[in-house]
Amino acid sequence: MTTILPECDIPIPQRRPHIVCHEPGNMVLPLCNIQTVPGDMTERGCTFAGCRGVVGGPVKDAIQLVHGPIGCAYYTWGTRRNLSDMKLHRKYCFSTDLTEESVIYGGAKKLLNSIIEAHELFPEGKAVFVYSTCVVGLIGDDTEAICKQASEKIGIPVVPFHCEGFRGVSQSLGHHIANRTLFEKVVGTEEPETTTPYDMCIIGEFNIDGDAWIVKPLFERMGVRVLSVFTGNASFSDIPPMHRAKLNIVQCQRSSTYIAKMINDKYGIPYINVSLFGMKQTAEALRDVGKFFHLEENAEKVIAEELARYQPEIDHYRKRLDGKKCFIYQGAPRAWHWIEPMRELGIETILTATTFGHKDDYEKIMSKVKPGHICIDNPNALEIEEYLVKLKPDFFIGGLKEKYLTYKLGIPFINGHSYEEGPYAGFEGFVNFARDIDVAVNSPVWKFVQTPYLNTGTMEVS
């Protein structure tokens, strides 16, 4: 038996299949992508979060209009660190701010007026994204019809996303809904001005703390033309011509493989999975792309330049971090993206967990970890605390909600969702990542967690 029931879960034994200890030859994957146990203090969010927060939100010149009561719009206002070179999508929060009256009589008119007004006030918005929240699904506003009517009136695309928070089991369905909506309603609606034999899209790269600004130039230096990044720092106009790429590469393989597959199925464009984190994986991604476009020499040149510049810094951090042990808890893919890069720093990941991983995410984790590694699906606050206390990792890579719990336990922490001081992707980003781990682990602050008078009640006098 390789599943585990931690102490805190004794009253909820249905958590057992979600927690496994890796045994080679007897591989069991955690039970995943099913409904959360109610009241288990889950860290999961909702479908709206996955759609608005992750995939739709980075599109910088779309008016991001949340159709619902005020909270859902407020909480997604400039929170995710999906940076861009334009302020519209993070500086402004648009909401229909539905009240009781709309819940009773419907919010259709308010939505239509809101779209028209937002367009008038912000003509720099090249499209309007309309996200439905729980209550909209329950009262049954016909957002498709309203968005169509609004689009005809204002002359720019108005895209409805049916991402009511209660749908599905986690944020994950929201990613899928965003992918499908953008594919069905936007991709292929316009042709690129020109095409080249080296056109490629980077899919599932959301420019967290500037990641896309690091990775995109790597491919451009190889001679590849990046047609679109889906959706980090993307303009709305970057999405329609995605069907004319010669190759798609997929970085976030949980949130965005959907659109790569749909483009492949409809337009026959191949896609390859990449990990643009760490020196080795980034180099491998460049080589894979180089091979596809027959730009192998260019790829090697870029890799050599990058390694010459950044490997010495990585070697420096490796000396300071060698032998450390970590936990990684992320949405899903970064839990496995980062296992190998940690080894480049001499760090072994002894526990991984994901909020909304599917079977393929856990297969990827299990293919990379050592015997005895613990893997948790949809961990809750109590499980995280129990394992932090029991296994005492040297540091924990998680999200903001887990950060301060970890600190109270006296354990160093890295925010893997937004980063501490990113970007973390690519060769250069990995130096930032290594530096932040060094800062976390080797800061003098931790030595004061122990007091000189803990057991005696008096400070020793020297």
Add this chain to the structure above:
Amino acid sequence: MARSVTINPPKMCQPMGAILAYMGVHGCVPLVHGSQGCSTYPRYNIARHFRESAEVAVSSLAEDAAIYGGAKNLTEAIKNVKSRLNPALIGICTTCMSETIGDDVKLIAKNALVPGDAMKIIPASTPSYVGTHLTGYDNALRTLLETLAAKGEPNNKINIITGVINPGDIREIKNMLRIMNVKSIFLTDISETLDTPIMPGGHKPLLPDGGTLPSEIVDSANSLGTITLCRTAGSAAVYLKNKFNVPAVLDPAPIGVVNTDRFVQNISKLSGAPIPDEIIRERGRLIDSMVDVHHYMFGRKVAIFGDPDIVSAIVRFAAEAGMNPTVAMTATRHKDFAPDIKAVNSEYSVDTQILEGTDLYEFHKVVKTHGAELIVGNSKGKDIADDENVPLVRVGFPVYDRVGVYRYPIIGYNGSIYLLDQMTNAILGHKYDPNKLHQ
């Protein structure tokens, strides 16, 4: 505001405020009855403001609940929270979803308990399509009292209703009460629960230390009186008055001279305690701090936004300090907001523009027309301050782009000193001729 679309709203939904009210109660676990985002988003918001973890349970409603109702999920959630955390209380917040599908939360909660259960369930109704985070706080607090408060022996204490303020504010009020030798019950008290220490060896309790004891909430029916620091959280005071004859004082937040004077006098009147010299000396230091800076601050245009009690009290304090409050904006409507500011306008011959129930897009327009050399508000004011090239003094909730704001008071005489110093230093630090600062 004749717009349908809301742009940059400085307000959140009811569950956010309800969770904060519950987090100020010792051994109380908030349980959101709704979709998972309805707990995750408030948790994120609490974590980034207080730099603390906020453990909140959720019933994880999904499609099946939309059809069959959420009773099964809520019942299971209560059972699981109880069996794993053994809390004294579970504080339920409803959401858009659970209210729209029409779950009878009171009945579900009642059925989830077995006779003789020590744990109590607080069934607050907090749909997000009604009110704001402040009405959510108010509803949760009132439901706490409706569920728990019970007549007993007089306790010689004063109830202090806090509202959405910071740990630093609560500690300052506690300090004033200590000086006045007045016993109190805080409804509710996040000063310890959302400002927790790192303890030796990293040992941490399962639920945070501190907070109002459930027994104190029971006993609040026997107090000498109730004073609100924020009137938006005042329905609990009205409930105690109507149900248990506990006198209620719903006065402006104790920020600045006159409002804090009133607060001190109210405490003295309700408790019979004299106002000691030490309080008079604290007041004197506030006056001294105002005198010290009046040449810098006279006529300075200040625009203020945030929650109504905090905004109207800062408007008055700004006027007391000789400043010129040009705009006062709140997204949460409250009956006392406009009268408070009109009174300041008439007493100090200023012309503060009153914006109520609107958004920061509107606020920015009025700041442009009426001017501001300083903006006071939460972190959401940063872009406006940057666009206008004026400093932003951060107060209220949430403040996530500066550290420690939650630790320091802006309430009471000492808090007012700190706030005025912040405002003055912001002016001095922003394009002020350094030659004029060498005395």
